[in-house]
Amino acid sequence: MFAQTVxxxxxxxxxxxxxxxxxxxxxxxxxxxGLKVLIVENHKLPLVRIGLELxxxxxxxxxxxxxxxxxxxMLRSGTKNYSKEELDESIDYIGTTLYTSFSGISISTLKxxxxxxxxxxxxxxxxxxxxNFKELEKIVKQRIIDINLSEKxxxxxxxxxxxxxxxxxxxxxxxxxxYNTIKNITLNDLKKxxxxxxxxxxxxxxxxxxxxxxxxxxxxxxxxxxxxxxxxHFNQPKKKISQVKIPYKIEIDIxxxxxxxxxxxCFGGPVNFKKSDSLYFPSLLANGILGVGPQSRLxxxxxxxxxxxxxxxxxxxxxxxxxxxxxYTQVRNEVTEKAIQDILKEIRNITERKVSLxxxxxxxxxxxxxxxxxxxxxxxxxxxxxxxIKNNLPSGFYKNYLKSxxxxxxxxxxxxxxxxxxxxxxxxxxxxxxxxxxxxxxxLGYPIRFFDKFGKKLNSINHKx
Numbered sequence: 247m248f249a250q251t252v253x254x255x256x257x258x259x260x261x262x263x264x265x266x267x268x269x270x271x272x273x274x275x276x277x278x279x280g281l282k283v284l285i286v287e288n289h290k291l292p293l294v295r296i297g298l299e300l301x302x303x304x305x306x307x308x309x310x311x312x313x314x315x316x317x318x319x320m321l322r323s324g325t326k327n328y329s330k331e332e333l334d335e336s337i338d339y340i341g342t343t344l345y346t347s348f349s350g351i352s353i354s355t356l357k358x359x360x361x362x363x364x365x366x367x368x369x370x371x372x373x374x375x376x377x378n379f380k381e382l383e384k385i386v387k388q389r390i391i392d393i394n395l396s397e398k399x400x401x402x403x404x405x406x407x408x409x410x411x412x413x414x415x416x417x418x419x420x421x422x423x424x425y426n427t428i429k430n431i432t433l434n435d436l437k438k439x440x441x442x443x444x445x446x447x448x449x450x451x452x453x454x455x456x457x458x459x460x461x462x463x464x465x466x467x468x469x470x471x472x473x474x475x476x477x478x479h480f481n482q483p484k485k486k487i488s489q490v491k492i493p494y495k496i497e498i499d500i501x502x503x504x505x506x507x508x509x510x511x512c513f514g515g516p517v518n519f520k521k522s523d524s525l526y527f528p529s530l531l532a533n534g535i536l537g538v539g540p541q542s543r544l545x546x547x548x549x550x551x552x553x554x555x556x557x558x559x560x561x562x563x564x565x566x567x568x569x570x571x572x573x574y575t576q577v578r579n580e581v582t583e584k585a586i587q588d589i590l591k592e593i594r595n596i597t598e599r600k601v602s603l604x605x606x607x608x609x610x611x612x613x614x615x616x617x618x619x620x621x622x623x624x625x626x627x628x629x630x631x632x633x634x635i636k637n638n639l640p641s642g643f644y645k646n647y648l649k650s651x652x653x654x655x656x657x658x659x660x661x662x663x664x665x666x667x668x669x670x671x672x673x674x675x676x677x678x679x680x681x682x683x684x685x686x687x688x689x690l691g692y693p694i695r696f697f698d699k700f701g702k703k704l705n706s707i708n709h710k711x
Contacts, residue, residue: 269621269627269630269644269645270286271631271645272284272285272286272452272627272628272631273285273287273459273462274631275459275463277446277466277467277470277471278471278475279446279447279470279471279473279474279475280445280446280447280448280449280475281446281447281449281450281451281466281470281473282449282450282451282635283450283451283452283453283462283463283466284450284451284452284453284628284631284632285452285453285454285457285458285459285462286452286453286454286455286624286627286628287455287456287457287458287459288454288455288456288624289456290456291455291456292356292357292358292456293354293355293356293357293455293456294354294355294356294357294360294363294453294454294455294456294457295352295353295354295355295452295453295454295455295624295625296352296353296355296363296364296367296451296452296453296454297350297351297352297353297450297451297452297454297625297628298350298351298352298367298371298449298450298451298452299349299350299449299450299452299632300348300349300350300443300444300448300449301448301449301450301636302349302443302448302480303480303487303567304418304419304487304567305418305480306416306417306418306421307418307421307427308421309426309427309430310427310430310431310435311421311422311423311424311427311428312389312423312424312427312428312431313431313435313436313439314347314348314349314439315348315389315423316382316385316386316389316428316431316436317348317436317439317440318346318347318348318349319346319385320374320376320378320381320382320385320436321346321351321370321374322334322344322346322370323374323375323376323378323381323382324374324375324377324378324381325369325370325373325374325375326369326373326375327369327373328366328369330378330381333366333370336362336366337366340355340356340359340362340363341355341356341359342354342355342359342362342363342366343355344366344367346370348439348443351367351370351371353366353367357455357456357457360457360461360465361465364465364469365469367469368469368470368473371444371470371473372470372472372473374440374444376433376436376437376440377433378433379433382431382433382436386428386429386431389423389428390425390428390429393423393424393425393428397699400503400506400508400510400576400677401510403501403503403510403677403699404501404510404512404574404675404677406422406699406700406701407499407501407675407677407697407699407700407701408512408572408675409422409701410422410700410701411499411673411675411697411701412490412514412515412516412570412673413490413516413568414490414491415701417487417490418487419487419568422700424700442479445473445474445475445476445478446470446473446474446475447475447476447478448478450632450635450636451466451470452628452629452632453465454624454625454627454628455624486567487567487568488518488567488568490516490568492515492516492671493515493671493672493673494671495670495671495692495693496670496671496672496673496674496692497673497674497692497693497694497695498673498674498676498687498690498692498693498694498695499673499674499675499676499694499695499696499697500676500678500680500683500684500687500694500695500696500697501675501676501677501678501696501697501698501699502678502679502680502681502696503677503678503679503699504679504680504681505679506579506677506678506679507578507579507679508576508577508578508579508678509576509577509578509579509582509585509676509677509678509679509683510574510575510576510676510677510678511573511574511575511576511577511582511585511586511589511674511675511676511677512572512573512574512673512674512675513572513573513586513589513593513672513673513674513675514570514571514572514573514668514672514673515570515571515668515671515672515673516568516569516570517562517568517569517570517571517666517668518568518569519562519563519564519565519569519570519571519666520564520565520566520569520637521564521633521637521639521643522637522638522639523564525658525661525662525665525666526564527650527651527653527654527658528654528655528658528659528661528662529562529662529665529666530562530613530651531606531609531610531613531651531654531659531662532562532596532601532659532662532663532666532667533560533561533562533571533666533667534609534612534613535596535601535605535606535609535659536560536592536593536596536663536667537558537559537560537561537573538559538560538609538612539612541608541609541612542559542560543592543595543596544558544559544560544573544575544588544589544592545557545558545559547588547591547592548575548577548585548588548589552581552584552585552588554575554577554578554581554584554585554588555575555576555577555585556576557575557576558573558574558575558589559573559574559575560572560573560574561573561574562666562667566636566637571666571667571668573589573593575589579678579679579682579683580682580686582676582678582683582686582687583683583686583687583689583690586674586687586690587690593667593669594669596659596663596667597660597663597664597667597669600656600657600659600660601656601659601660603656606654606656606659610651610652610654613651614648614651614652617647617648617651618648630644631644674692680696
């Protein structure tokens with residue numbers, strides 16, 4: 247046995263040290279066609295990720311709702327130089343990973359295959375044909391299967407109806423795909439969308455990994471200089487995207503699914519919340535204290551103390567046009583009313599009373615730690631700087647992220663809670679067995695309305711309650 251040499255009566259020295267962000271600004275240049283290019287160099291591994299991201303306002307898909315999802319899949323269906331089979335074979339042969347969506351394309355590759363990979367990517371960007379009817383039929387069939395499955399899924403029903411009630415069916419964030427709208431999409435529709443939105447002057451191209459500024463410029467000149475700049479013709483909606491209908495008081499909205507033994511609950515509504523708001527960082531912390539993580543008030547009250555649910559969380563979503571605040575949970579039918587009362591109580595508490603310094607400091611550490619963890623992914627760095635540009639944020643917004651979090655005060659939390667966490671003008675959406683939850687929800691004394699699985703208002707007399 248060794249003799250003890252540590253004096254236990256003397257407290258250990260603090261291991262605390264000042265945490266700084268080594269967030270080097272990406273190298274940036276713009277091509278003659280308007281394409282903005284960012285380079286984040288990381289030479290630790292011979293890997294490169296190239297990402298293309300569009301910057302365009304949301305738009306209504308109307309009787310072709312779902313077209314953006316199908317568009318993203320159809321980008322891989324063939325180009326002027328490759329059939330779909332040849333494209334898939336080329337990607338598999340060099341071990342490249344390709345992801346496509348309406349709003350962007352990304353490709354990850356070994357450095358030695360960088361030229362081949364970016365050649366494939368540029369061909370998709372500039373030369374997609376949208377002539378593969380067989381592939382369109384296959385994708386449409388799969389989307390219809392997914393739609394049919396979603397009609398039985400309480401979570402899918404909740405999010406579809408929530409979006410309709412928050413934003414309206416005639417809002418880009420409120421519309422949803424159906425069997426008819428999906429079947430209504432043609433190859434010509436996809437071509438029109440492609441020619442309208444896939445233009446360099448609304449796009450960002452990012453290089454992340456084992457690549458230099460000189461290499462990126464060479465690759466861009468070789469593979470993207472022929473991408474023609476176009477005039478932007480985005481239709482202005484009759485109503486601003488930020489205009490939504492908000493209830494003048496609390497109301498309960500029920501979707502009756504008789505087979506359910508649990509109620510799926512969503513509490514909230516749309517809020518005009520942007521990253522550029524002066525209370526953005528206090529709002530992150532306020533929402534975190536309320537409903538993010540096992541130390542949040544909602545979790546401690548509704549799960550740990552009352553055991554109503556396995557999980558409960560809140561989201562305060564920022565958006566360039568219109569954001570939203572929501573609380574989500576699933577509880578047994580018989581405790582639906584009690585869970586809602588607890589949610590209301592916690593919301594009133596955070597908007598009417600000051601949070602404790604201990605709560606604030608715990609959440610500051612959590613959010614700062616998660617941000618630092620995210621930065622270990624070099625791809626995240628390029629995403630942050632593109633977000634900074636697209637949202638017209640001040641230079642250094644993310645470089646000063648930790649300082650901004652640290653500087654938030656208890657008073658700031660109170661301000662942001664009152665501004666962005668709605669108390670009076672909210673919807674309480676319940677997906678559940680109406681015959682069981684309606685009688686107990688009446689006790690709350692709020693107006694109750696009934697909706698079908700697609701957000702269409704029903705008359706309560708149609709329900710045998």
